[in-house]
Amino acid sequence: MFKQITKRHWTLIILTIIGIIAAYFILPVSVPLIVAYVTALFLNPSIRWFQYRFHISRQFAVSIVFLLFLMFLGLMGTFAVTRAVAQTIQLIDNAPYYISQLNQVLIDLQNNMNSFMEMLPKEFVDQTSSRIEESLRNSTDRLTETLNIENVAALATKIPNLIVSLLVYLIALFLFMLDLPRLKSKLHSYLTEETSEKVKFMNARLSYVVFGFLKAQFQVSIIIFIVTLVGLLFIAPEIAILMALITWLVDFIPIIGSIAIIGPWSIYMIAIGDLTTGTQLAVLAIVLLAIRRTVEPKFMGTQIGLSPLATLIAMYIGLKLIGFLGFFIGPLVVIAFNSAKEAGLIKLNVKI
Known part of the structure; x- marks a missing residue:
């Protein structure tokens, strides 16, 4: 079987292995660039349509499609933020009603549990109650650890990185949209x-x-x-x-x-x-x-x-x-x- 593998095949195998190893280290920090390239590929048919439909240059068509894409992102972002704020305000306004409903459900559940536990052995009831209390205590501790000030501060420190990634994505997207034909011809020149x-x-x-x-x-x-x-x-x-x-x-x-x-x-x-x-x-x-x-x-x-x-x-x-x-x-x-x-x-x- 190995006799059928030529020197060219071995070269391709070695290059593939090197590429996989390099991708393992490079891909995690290249997500904005990769997403920008994939987005440019998706938008490229729209650019070509504007070019052939209105007989304009690629630069002008790229500018139009990019602005339309920015408008779409802006509208979607505005809608999402507006709805999130509105739903949050509504949740806060209705919080007393939700809490009262939840309290009533818990009271009914406790009454039903008490009636049910009266028919069970005392040792079993005590053991079950201690396990439930321990589970609730552990859940409360985990929730407290998650919502502590350090985690909130750590989350806040990621916002500048997200903004930088967004800017890199948008700039790279525009440049990829402009240079896609040149990149393709450059790639094919090596083949x-x-x-x-x-x-x-x-x-x-x-x-x-x-x-x-x-x-x-x-x-x-x-x-x-x-x-x-x-x-x-x-x-x-x-x-x-x-x-x-x-x-x-x-x-x-x-x-x-x-x-x-x-x-x-x-x-x-x-x-x-x-x-x-x-x-x-x-x-x-x-x-x-x-x-x-x-x-x-x-x-x-x-x-x-x-x-x-x-x-x-x-x-x-x-x-x-x-x-x-x-x-x-x-x-x-x-x-x-x-x-x-x-x-x-x-x-x-x-x-x-």
Whole structure:
């Protein structure tokens, strides 16, 4: 088997290993630049559209798209901050009511527990009570440690770094948008004509995959929106449309999805004593989670050219190895490997 590996193959293997080791140390500090480059790739079709539609230079088209992108970020940021402040004020205003409701629930729970414990042996009751008190004490200590002044101050010191990262991201994004054609031509100048054609094939394939991924996410979210709206029309018709829209927007977040809205809502309704609504919301959350877990791999596989099983395995392994980003990177790695194999960059003729 090793006789079939040429000197060129060994060179590629060594360079790949060196690249992986370098990436391990460089990638963590290069996140703003990487995100800026990926964003520039997403925005590049819009730049080309402005160029060909209005017959303007790339610099002018980049300026237009960049300003539109900044406006979009500004509007989204303003909306998020405004809603967060409004919800915080509303929470503070309603805090006395929530506390009274919670106290009533705790009183009822304590009365029920007392009635139940009267039928149990005293030793068991004492042991259980001591364990509950110890758990509550440990939870209080952990919460106190988390909310102490040192942690709050440490969090505050990260704000300047976040601002610097944001500025670096925006500047790098603008420069990447300007220089993408030059960077591509520079890359291809180091390649032979045959290899250059193979790399172009890979780029076209990956571009198709990225847009297919976004299309799949949108299709899944539409199904989630319809099911959520129908369910909430029966559970809470007065706010069904608003909550369905919020759930639809949050559902774009992979892994978390709609459960981030419906789940806490269900727990809250149960906590205040509305068991019927809480149970209905819990059932709706389970249904939405089941839909996402069953439908998402199928749509992903259809749009990005992988079988549902391969897509599910790639997403799961990527999630376990890398974390949240692995959900995206896992399928992309498989697609990149298949594309390189189809283009002839990777040749595997191993038989056992």
